[in-house]
Amino acid sequence: MKIHVLSDQQQLGAFGADLVVEALSTRPDPLLGVATGSSPEPVYTALARRVEQEGLDLSHVEVVALDEYLGLPPGHPESYAQVVDRTVRVPLRLDPRRVRVPDALAPDPQAAARAHDEVVRTHAGADIQLLGLGHNGHIAFNEPGAPLTSRTRVVELSASTRQANARFFGGDPAAVPDRAITQGVATILSARRLLLVATGSGKARAVASALAGPVTPDCPGSALQRHPHLTVLLDPGAAARLPDAVRDAAVRGPGALTGRG
Numbered sequence: 001m002k003i004h005v006l007s008d009q010q011q012l013g014a015f016g017a018d019l020v021v022e023a024l025s026t027r028p029d030p031l032l033g034v035a036t037g038s039s040p041e042p043v044y045t046a047l048a049r050r051v052e053q054e055g056l057d058l059s060h061v062e063v064v065a066l067d068e069y070l071g072l073p074p075g076h077p078e079s080y081a082q083v084v085d086r087t088v089r090v091p092l093r094l095d096p097r098r099v100r101v102p103d104a105l106a107p108d109p110q111a112a113a114r115a116h117d118e119v120v121r122t123h124a125g126a127d128i129q130l131l132g133l134g135h136n137g138h139i140a141f142n143e144p145g146a147p148l149t150s151r152t153r154v155v156e157l158s159a160s161t162r163q164a165n166a167r168f169f170g171g172d173p174a175a176v177p178d179r180a181i182t183q184g185v186a187t188i189l190s191a192r193r194l195l196l197v198a199t200g201s202g203k204a205r206a207v208a209s210a211l212a213g214p215v216t217p218d219c220p221g222s223a224l225q226r227h228p229h230l231t232v233l234l235d236p237g238a239a240a241r242l243p244d245a246v247r248d249a250a251v252r253g254p255g256a257l258t259g260r261g
C-alpha cells in the first residue's frame with residue numbers, strides 16, 4: 001500500500017489521473033473501474049482536462065461501474081447509470097457501448113448482478129479500479145458484515161448509508177433506495193490496481209479503520225489492505241486519524257511516479 005497525502009483537490013486529481021492513464025496504457029483493451037460519489041470527482045475532472053486539452057483518447061477503454069441502486073425509475077438523475085454518464089462518460093468522451101453499469105431495470109436483479117460480475121471476470125479484473133470509502137467503512141455498497149469473499153450481488157443498504165446519500169435525494173433518507181446491486185469485495189480486489197480516494201475529516205475514522213485496523217467484514221474497506229497494488233490518495237483531513245507510523249510513512253504530495261504500491 002502506498003498512501004499519498006495531497007494538499008488540494010487539484011493536485012489530488014492530477015496525480016490520480018496520472019495513475020489511471022498509466023494503468024490503462026498497459027493493455028490494448030483496458031478495463032477502467034469507476035466509482036460514483038464525490039471522492040473520485042477530482043480525478044475525473046483532471047482526466048477530462050487531458051481529453052479536452054491534450055488529446056488523451058480513451059474511446060477504446062471499457063468501463064465498469066461498482067454499483068447501482070435498485071428501485072429507481074428509468075432515467076432517474078441519481079441512478080448511477082445517469083451519474084456515470086454525466087460525470088464520466090460524457091466528459092471523458094467514452095464510447096457508450098463500452099460503459100457498463102449494473103442493470104437495475106432487469107426483471108431479475110440477481111441475474112443482472114451475475115452478468116455484471118461476468119464483465120469483470122472476462123477481463124480477469126479491472127486494470128485499475130477507483131474507489132471511495134463510506135463513513136461506515138463500506139466500499140461500493142458492501143456494507144459492514146459483507147463477506148470479504150463476496151462477488152457482485154443484490155444487497156440491502158444500511159440506515160447510515162441511506163442517511164449519507166440522502167443529500168442526493170432532497171435530504172430525505174427515506175427517498176434513498178434500500179437495495180442495490182454491488183460488486184463484491186472479492187470482485188473489487190480482482191483489479192490489478194486499486195485507487196482509493198478519501199477526503200475530508202468526516203472520513204478520517206473510516207480511513208484509519210480501513211487502512212490500519214484489523215482486516216474484518218466489520219469494515220469492508222479493510223480488505224483493501226490485502227491488495228498488492230493499492231494506492232491511497234488522501235487530504236490532510238482524511239489522514240488525520242491514521243496512526244503516527246502510518247502517517248509518517250505516507251508520501252507528502254505525488255512523490256515519484258515509479259515504485260508506488
Ligand code: GLP
Pocket residue numbers: 035036037038039040066067131132133134135139140141161165
Ligand atoms: C456511495 C457509493 C460508494 C462511494 C461512497 C462514498 O455509497 N456507493 O461507491 O464510495 O458513497 O461516497 P463519497 O465519495 O461521496 O463520500
